[in-house]
Amino acid sequence: MVTMKEIAQQTGVSVSTVSLVMNGRDGGRVKPDIAAKVRKVAQILGYQVNPMARSLRTNHTRMLGFISEEVATTPYAGGIIKGAQDAASRLGYMMISVSTDGDADEDEEIAALKRYGVDGFYYAKMSNRVTRVPRSLMDMPLVLVDATDPEGRFPSIEPDEFRIAYDATTRLIEAGCERIAYVGCSENMIAQDGRLAGYHAALEESGAGYSERLVANVLNNGPALNAVSELFDREQPDGFFCFNDARAWYVYECAARRGLTIGKDISVVGVDNHRVFAETLEPQLTTVELPHYEMGFWATCKLVSIIENRSLDDLELPHTTAPLPPLDAPIPAKIHCALIEKHSVRS
Amino acid sequence: MVTMKEIAQQTGVSVSTVSLVMNGRDGGRVKPDIAAKVRKVAQILGYQVNPMARSLRTNHTRMLGFISEEVATTPYAGGIIKGAQDAASRLGYMMISVSTDGDADEDEEIAALKRYGVDGFYYAKMSNRVTRVPRSLMDMPLVLVDATDPEGRFPSIEPDEFRIAYDATTRLIEAGCERIAYVGCSENMIAQDGRLAGYHAALEESGAGYSERLVANVLNNGPALNAVSELFDREQPDGFFCFNDARAWYVYECAARRGLTIGKDISVVGVDNHRVFAETLEPQLTTVELPHYEMGFWATCKLVSIIENRSLDDLELPHTTAPLPPLDAPIPAKIHCALIEKHSVRS
DNA sequence: ATGAAAGCGCTAACAG
DNA sequence: CTGTTAGCGCTTTCAT
16 A cells, blocks of 8 residues: 655655645645656555545545445335445445444444444435434434435435326326326325326326326235226226336236236336336336436435535536436336435535 | 543543553453443443544454445345345444446446455355456455355355255145246356256155256246246146246246136245235245345355454354245245355465 | 644553 | 553644
8 A cells, every 4th residue: 555655755755745735735835846746656656545544634534324224125225325326436435335124223333334434424215205314313414315304404315206107197198098097005105195196287287187086096915906906997097107016017917817918908107116027028018217326326416515515516427317218119218307305404 | 532542531541551441452461440440431431442543553444345236236135235234233344335337447446445444355246156356356355245256266155056946846845746847047047057956856856856848947028938838838837946036927927827826726936036926916926035134144254254364153143044934834935045155265 | 835743543562 | 560652644734
């Protein structure tokens, strides 16, 4: 490991000077030619800062702590974490992610991360829920991910559920469907409200109109299948927007039993949580992919902007809001969704 | 942040003494009563070591670097990472996991982790493959996870594919199946060889005998479905062992089309990769869950044992090899599998 | 414009 | 047994 001392010796200057140069703090303080020489020697020797030594003085480590639960059991997590990590890496940060089982070890893990000197925290839930933020996090730079603080004190990154549903439903409308059903979730989830509203809005706006009779909010297993089955027979829908791919599966099953082919006799758009169908059958239903990666990515940007007290735009990372794919394609396609960025109260 | 200095002042001793006590290196070196006093003051003040400051002297950080690819896209990763992290946390280590896209950023991420001073690395692939270990990892304590080094130079933790298949097939035999098919994977994967062998062995041992005609190695989508369909009609199997749940899905689909009920007319055991079925339908097929968590857990233990140059048994962690569930249960049940621990060549 | 010196929190060699 | 001293690699006054 090359140290500043070595560079100093090689160049014939003091460590202080090297430090100044390596941190870009020369500028009327170090003669340009000597600065250049330092840089060159550093280059040749392959100098890398030692973040630990630096942190001892500066009290910041460029490490970020990612706290989440359930990571082990949900496939969603990967995308968020990957996105967060990518952005961190680009911004010169290191992300340490820790998943907890319950409140018990949560505080322990947070304490451990604090000991290691992380500069800020993500607090993530897998699938948007109203969430109590741990006390121990409140005095730190903090961003919520896929979670909602009841009092709105902390910035959060959440998928735009309304737009997801609005887009998906519009897709069905433009595909020519006239009786569009919604197979939703009967659990109390934030996503459910937004999606139902988006579905509703899209229908109203198109002039097709909304009817409660076309909505089935279900849970799972047999009862869910029966409810969808009943919807099938009662309303004979020609299009379905499904809360997730488990729900899409019920539609798939009902269609199969009635000899109907998805993509031909009926159209289905499902929000993709598990990417099951893509791996098992020829693509027959259109899937809308949740913007997990983007959420993670933006969470990092927001968090770093708080830590460094800079505006988001200063970070110079591409504001990628990918364009929507054409609506007439019967094949699966990703829809990237806008992110809602709540106000940040921290000073 | 409480420092040793403060404890020293409060107690009226020197920092050295405090350091000795806090590291348990008193023992004939510090008078018991003064050691006790130090400990008490530390307790009251809520002292926590500063790992960064410590690492500056000791050159070890108690941080572990977890390198993997594909984490974002596979649900398997979570279990491994959770297991690894749990063990790390119990052993007083912090795990930093980083997932890479390709070789390009892999070396960069490794370099970053080295800068941060990690003590050792995991190198993980999602689903066992023969793997080239990056040069930059070779001079570090290293454990492969779900990956195989062609030259067997590094310790690795892999699922015992043979036993997985052997157990699953035995389960079908004991359930009374007489024509047991294997729906495998036609890609060249290590798991495939082991599973086919385990299936084979279980059949031979039971006296039922093995027939190639009952084996269908498939890829996915339509062709896979057709192949399974053909197997169905040609051999009329009454039991199926499936490489993963995508393959089990083809069997499910074929059964449904023929009016057969799984768990009644035919029996199916599938290796569970996505936990799809549990979320969609009443449990009808038996799933074997891969021991991802355990692999991660043991990987950490192995890695730490290398780093600290201790034997695995010294680590004092429970050697949990959970007992197999009863074989006559028609409901899904986890089968925990033994782990293969390859020899470690590092000195 | 540059360097010397102090110190971040901790460990370890060496005195006493 | 305990304290003094030095130093890990870096940043940051403060002299020069």
